Amino acid sequence: MHDSGQTHALRDPAVLGITMKRLALSLLILLSTSLSACAQSSPAPATGATPAPAATQTPAEPSVVAGSPEARVRDALHALDARIPIETIGPAPIPGFRQVVAAGQVFYVSDDGKYLFRGGLLDLTRRVDLGEAAMAKVRKSILATLPESDRIVFAPSGPTRFTVVVLTDVECGFCRKFHSDIAKYNDLGIRVEYIAYPRAGLGSDDYRKMVAVWCAPNRQSALTDAKNGRPVAMGQCARTPVDMQYRAGQRMGLEGTPMILDPDGRMVSSYLPPEQLLQRLQAMHGGTSAG
Secondary structure, three states: OOOOHHHHHHHOHHHHHHHHHHHHHHHHOOOOOOOOOOOOOOOOOOOOOOOEEOOOOOOOOOOOOOOOHHHHHHHHHHHHOOOOOEEEEEEOOOOOEEEEEEOOEEEEEEOOOOOEEEOOOEEOOOOEEHHHHHHHHHHHHHHOOOOHHHOEEEOOOOOOOEEEEEEEOOOOHHHHHHHHOHHHHHHOOEEEEEEEOOOOOOOOHHHHHHHHHHHOOOHHHHHHHHHOOOOOOOOOOOEEOHHHHHHHHHHOOOOOOOEEEOOOOOEEEOOOOHHHHHHHHHHHOOOOOOO
């Protein structure tokens, strides 16, 4: 059989090497897609000393038994690049593969470590995205490491029907739109717990604005000011959780802000207006309140 040009190219060691390097790079560059499309300019906070980041624990790589499929898969990924951050390795829902969560994404790697594919895996019978279910478990464990005291919480004055965790940025247009209706979400019984995700990255002007918000004596008021383009002065505080929350967002597979999760780590949506978010939550919880 005559090989096509593409098949021949894939057998070329130089071309294959480039392909593997690109794959490794895609694993390592967390959320590399630019999220600047909805960025808006606003005054920077007053100059002041930036507080030290809160201690961030590097997640321990899962232990594996030598010679096991998990060990072969781990070694195959490390052969691409030893820095690939592996969260979990375990049996996949399909025979002959391991399911891996790494760099905020779900991968399926053959037990011999030779083949890899990335993306959703749908159970057509149950109509469930098994990859998303795996990510939800990882997100839940990561959320458990982020103290509620480090979140900016807007709670209903009456009973709480649902709680959502929102990864937010002070510059993003849809984040601002979501926050402009925060009273409406609360009136519907939705408790909102904000986590910081400065889209421009650590050390950016965006980051410094969010540090100023999280360092303010009244975080709720400061966040509202920042989302309305008003400057927030850098206050006096010894530590900031913004770095820790930003890295958590990367590990949880954030692709855009706002990212709305339920407390179990399940993806709810990106931006949704108040009534639509309530409907989505009711559908996810079978029409009952989750508290």
